[in-house]
Amino acid sequence: MTTHERPFGRSFEDFEIGDVYRHWPGKTITEYDDHLFCLITMNHHPLHLDEWFAETQTQFGKNVVVGNLVYSLVLGMSVADVSGSCIANLEVEELKHARPTFHGDTIYAETKVLDKKLSSSKPDRGIVTVESRGFNQRGEEVCYFRRRVMVYTQAALPARQRPYETP
Numbered sequence: 001m002t003t004h005e006r007p008f009g010r011s012f013e014d015f016e017i018g019d020v021y022r023h024w025p026g027k028t029i030t031e032y033d034d035h036l037f038c039l040i041t042m043n044h045h046p047l048h049l050d051e052w053f054a055e056t057q058t059q060f061g062k063n064v065v066v067g068n069l070v071y072s073l074v075l076g077m078s079v080a081d082v083s084g085s086c087i088a089n090l091e092v093e094e095l096k097h098a099r100p101t102f103h104g105d106t107i108y109a110e111t112k113v114l115d116k117k118l119s120s121s122k123p124d125r126g127i128v129t130v131e132s133r134g135f136n137q138r139g140e141e142v143c144y145f146r147r148r149v150m151v152y153t154q155a156a157l158p159a160r161q162r163p164y165e166t167p
Helices: 031-040 051-057 067-078
Strands: 020-028 086-096 106-118 125-135 142-150
Touching: 020 067, 031 067, 067 106, 067 125, 067 142, 086 125, 106 142
Parallel strands: none
Antiparallel strands: 020 106, 086 142, 106 125, 125 142
16 A cells, blocks of 8 residues: 655745646636625625626626635635745735636636745745736636745755644
8 A cells, every 4th residue: 555645835946947837626706705705805896796786887797706816716726736835925926817707707727937046044945936827717817926935945844744643
């Protein structure tokens, strides 16, 4: 019998400039998802919550999914491949919403490695710059952002522990 540990995040050495990670699976955004996210984040804009308003008072004629939910989904989809074992998310440098997302759209995501640099002050870590893109089921880009994460080197990466294993 073999035990397989699923990778969750990467060490500094695992990142190669130009590599693209296609995250899986996608997520279909329901009306419930959108409304709950709006309400727990206190965004009560009628474009997202009021069907009549969206149908009669907007250019889209239907509710638009709040952009921060789309961003959060794309970011979340990237965690297992990019930042699952990082020390810190340092910054989001740029965030763009290219087109609207609607209830029933399915979001898919991918991330490209743009740059990586070892720390000059702490040799056990480095900074990796990535850009992530979210696409709908038609392949249209709906969200883009670039961010920097601080990651351990392979030698410094803490071993994964489970609460039920004996040391």
